[in-house]
Structure formats: C-alpha cells, structure tokens
Amino acid sequence: MFPWFAIGHITPYIHLSNRLAARGHRVHFLLPGPTTLAKLAPLNRHPHLITFHPIAVPHVDGLPRGAETTADVPPHLTPLLFAALDATEDQFRSTVSRVGPLDVVLYDSAMWVPRIGRELGFLTMTYGVVSAAVGALRLVPSARLAKTPPGYPPHSAVVPRPDEIKQSRIFAENFGSVSLYDRIVTSVSGGDAMALRTCWELEGVFVKYMEEQYGKRALLTGPILPDRDHRLGLDEKWAAWLSKYPRGSVVYCAFGSESLLQKDQFQELLRGFELCGRPFLVVLKPSEGCATMEEGFPEGFAERVIDGEGGRGLVCGGWVPQLQILDHPSVGCFVSHCGFGSMWESLLSDCQIVLVPKQNDQIVGTMLMTKDLKVGVEVEKDEEGWVSKEKLSEAIEMVMDEGSEIGRVVRENHLKLREVLGDGNLQERYLDGFVCQLYDLLEKC
Numbered sequence: 001m002f003p004w005f006a007i008g009h010i011t012p013y014i015h016l017s018n019r020l021a022a023r024g025h026r027v028h029f030l031l032p033g034p035t036t037l038a039k040l041a042p043l044n045r046h047p048h049l050i051t052f053h054p055i056a057v058p059h060v061d062g063l064p065r066g067a068e069t070t071a072d073v074p075p076h077l078t079p080l081l082f083a084a085l086d087a088t089e090d091q092f093r094s095t096v097s098r099v100g101p102l103d104v105v106l107y108d109s110a111m112w113v114p115r116i117g118r119e120l121g122f123l124t125m126t127y128g129v130v131s132a133a134v135g136a137l138r139l140v141p142s143a144r145l146a147k148t149p150p151g152y153p154p155h156s157a158v159v160p161r162p163d164e165i166k167q168s169r170i171f172a173e174n175f176g177s178v179s180l181y182d183r184i185v186t187s188v189s190g191g192d193a194m195a196l197r198t199c200w201e202l203e204g205v206f207v208k209y210m211e212e213q214y215g216k217r218a219l220l221t222g223p224i225l226p227d228r229d230h231r232l233g234l235d236e237k238w239a240a241w242l243s244k245y246p247r248g249s250v251v252y253c254a255f256g257s258e259s260l261l262q263k264d265q266f267q268e269l270l271r272g273f274e275l276c277g278r279p280f281l282v283v284l285k286p287s288e289g290c291a292t293m294e295e296g297f298p299e300g301f302a303e304r305v306i307d308g309e310g311g312r313g314l315v316c317g318g319w320v321p322q323l324q325i326l327d328h329p330s331v332g333c334f335v336s337h338c339g340f341g342s343m344w345e346s347l348l349s350d351c352q353i354v355l356v357p358k359q360n361d362q363i364v365g366t367m368l369m370t371k372d373l374k375v376g377v378e379v380e381k382d383e384e385g386w387v388s389k390e391k392l393s394e395a396i397e398m399v400m401d402e403g404s405e406i407g408r409v410v411r412e413n414h415l416k417l418r419e420v421l422g423d424g425n426l427q428e429r430y431l432d433g434f435v436c437q438l439y440d441l442l443e444k445c
C-alpha cells in the first residue's frame with residue numbers, strides 16, 4: 001500500500017489493509033514517518049500481518065521542515081508535497097525490493113509505481129479513495145473543463161456548475177512536475193486494473209463509465225470503514241458532554257483533516273451555530289493566522305455559548321473520534337465538508353446531513369448526495385463562496401425541524417439507502433469479490 005501523503009487517503013488504505021489481513025493476507029504499508037506513522041499506528045489491527053514502513057518525506061525548497069502530509073501544509077504548498085512524493089521513488093524501490101516478492105501494489109498518486117512494478121514483477125493498480133463521480137466527471141482521459149465528457153451518464157444531476165468549474169481548475173495546475181489531471185490519468189492508465197472505494201449500489205453508473213473510458217476493469221472494495229465492534233470507545237469527556245442532551249439533538253460539525261478557514265468565515269460559521277439555537281460540537285482547525293481556536297472566536301462568543309447557556313456549544317481544535325461521535329445517540333445532525341470519508345460516514349450514520357463543500361471533489365460529492373440521492377441538503381453560498389450564518393442556520397433547521405417536509409424526505413431517502421449500504425454482509429461481499437478478482441488478475445499474469 002502506498003497512498004498519497006494525506007490523512008484522508010492513508011486512513012482508508014489502513015482500513016482496507018485491516019480487512020485484507022483479517023482474511024490472512026500480508027500487507028506492507030508505506031506511509032510518511034515518524035509523526036504520521038505514530039499518529040495512525042493505533043489503527044493497525046493486525047500488526048503481525050500489516051507492517052508499517054516509514055517513508056522520510058524529503059525536504060523540498062519551500063516545504064515547512066518536518067511536513068509529512070497535506071494536514072501539515074497550507075493548500076498552496078500541496079504541489080511541493082507532490083514533488084516530495086516523487087522524490088521518494090528510491091525509498092519506495094528499496095523498500096519493495098527488501099520486503100518482496102509482492103503480488104500487487106495499490107497506490108494513488110505516485111505515477112511511477114507501474115514502471116517499478118513491471119521491472120520487479122508485481123501487479124499495480126490505483127486505489128481511488130475519492131468518489132467515482134468526480135473520477136467520471138473530471139478525471140477520465142476525455143475530460144473537458146466546464147463540460148461533461150462525451151458519453152457521460154445522461155441521467156445524473158452531477159454536472160458542472162460555476163463553483164465546481166472554478167475549483168476544477170486545480171486539476172490543470174502543476175503538482176510536482178505534471179498537472180494534477182495528468183498525474184491522476186497517468187497513474188490510473190499505468191496500472192493493471194483500478195480499485196475504487198465505492199460500491200455499485202451508490203455509484204454504479206459512474207464506475208461503469210470510468211471502466212469504459214479507461215478500458216480497464218474496476219475492482220470495488222465497498223465503503224471500507226472500520227467495523228463497529230472494532231471502533232475504540234468514546235472518551236469519557238465527549239460521552240459525558242453529549243449525554244447531557246436529548247436523543248438526536250446535537251449538531252456535530254467537522255471539515256476533515258485539511259480544511260483551513262479564514263477568520264471571518266470561521267466566525268460566521270460559529271455565529272450560525274449560535275443562531276440555530278441547538279447544542280453543537282464543532283471541530284475545526286484554528287482559523288487562518290490564529291494560533292488558538294479562541295483567538296478566532298467572535299466577540300463574546302465563549303461567554304455566551306461555551307460558558308453560558310449551560311455550555312450549549314463545544315468548539316474543538318484537535319482530533320476527535322468522528323465515527324464514535326456520529327454513533328452517539330445524542331448526535332442528530334452532521335454538518336460536513338463532504339470529504340469522501342466523511343460522506344460515507346454520514347451515509348452510514350443516523351444523522352441528518354448538511355453539506356458545506358469547498359474543494360472540487362467535495363462539491364461533486366455534494367451534488368451526488370443532494371441531487372441524485374437526495375439524502376441531505378447543501379448550505380447555500382453567495383457567488384464568492386461565502387456561507388452566511390443565516391444560511392447555515394436555515395439549512396440545519398431545514399433538516400432538524402420536525403415539521404420540515406424537506407427534512408422528512410431526506411431522512412426517508414437516507415434511511416432507505418442506509419438499509420442497503422449498512423447491510424452487515426455488503427462489506428464482506430465486496431471484500432470477497434475484490435480478493436477473488438485480485439486472484440483472477442494474478443492468475444492471468
């Protein structure tokens with residue numbers, strides 16, 4: 001396993017490794033170290049079968065010292081992290097040579113992996129951990145800016161829209177030595193097949209389209225979340241605070257591992273949670289230019305809703321156990337950025353879903369969730385992308401208010417989909433199929 005240096009990528013690769021190890025397969029996992037490795041090591045449920053190999057992220061001019069993942073750098077420095085990834089080719093080669101022989105390597109952004117696979121004799125395939133919808137719309141060989149590519153699924157409402165088009169320009173930017181688009185298309189094209197973290201029930205039309213476009217078989221792993229039994233317990237401090245509130249009443253908000261908000265937007269969102277009048281737990285990074293969360297708070301905010309009103313608000317700047325929080329019975333609404341991991345976690349939770357996407361794949365995921373699947377609502381933004389406190393509070397009320405028709409519809413649709421996706425056997429069936437298809441490919445080589 002050799003995922004891109006981003007927590008939102010490494011984590012699902014670890015969950016997939018755990019599932020494979022549970023079936024007796026041996027996994028070698030290359031990830032940035034020492035800090036990221038130390039942070040994520042507890043997720044390894046089968047240390048006797050899964051070996052973590054630290055990759056020293058080489059220093060590239062302009063990259064902060066010690067930066068290992070996208071969580072350590074502001075978004076404008078991400079291209080330098082790709083340059084650092086490309087400079088790990090020798091470390092990759094020596095590690096895979098040392099531990100070999102290998103059957104198959106899963107990777108996502110290191111476009112030179114297939115070349116090494118052919119030299120050393122292992123199969124390679126990208127393991128895509130963002131939605132097949134964004135792959136189909138933006139990352140197929142015939143993709144066109146501002147338009148749907150030829151032959152794109154005709155009945156989907158996941159189509160280019162102004163903010164999506166604006167954000168999709170990122171694919172044309174240089175990330176390391178090549179554009180992000182070329183990097184991804186080259187990576188996928190070079191592999192013997194492509195693996196995707198999705199399922200036919202959710203994204204079948206997009207997967208089929210990607211297979212046609214790449215002329216390659218797609219091996220689906222299903223959602224790949226940790227088993228409920230395997231999730232670590234929720235710390236007493238979170239459990240005690242959440243348990244103060246009635247069932248389904250708390251609004252939980254988190255925007256993943258990368259999102260960094262400007263101070264005025266950060267303050268406006270906090271005002272929005274204050275305005276909606278419900279208990280809330282917000283997990284964000286300190287806003288841009290602020291050393292602490294408190295430094296970015298609106299005037300009098302802490303006194304009013306953290307210390308006052310019985311401590312109705314909790315705002316946290318660190319890492320929280322999101323899956324366990326979503327599982328807590330008091331949590332009734334998930335305000336998310338629609339990162340692909342969070343998207344799955346919201347779909348498999350009991351929560352009402354409110355989306356505030358920013359990056360391209362998050363906007364595409366939001367269209368899939370709100371327009372095709374109709375399981376949640378999106379917070380309306382103005383033309384500059386600004387989210388006002390009123391719009392945030394309105395969206396929360398739209399799904400949380402008992403008399404809301406939209407709230408009823410999205411709850412029903414979500415429930416139906418969760419029955420399919422949450423079926424205890426679905427994940428196992430996908431894993432069985434995935435492993436069978438791997439054996440099949442290996443036999444043919």
Ligand SMILES: O=c1ccn([C@@H]2O[C@H](COP(=O)(O)OP(=O)(O)O[C@H]3O[C@H](CO)[C@@H](O)[C@H](O)[C@H]3O)[C@@H](O)[C@H]2O)c(=O)[nH]1
Binds near residue numbers: 007009257258359
């Ligand atoms: O305090 C926190 C914050 C996050 N998480 C977990 O971290 C993961 C975050 O993943 P995701 O929701 O995908 O968000 P990002 O970290 O923002 O992910 C990046 O990578 C994703 C691909 O996986 C893309 O879809 C996103 O746009 C990109 O920002 C999820 O499993 C969360 O449960 C926690 O456990 N605690």
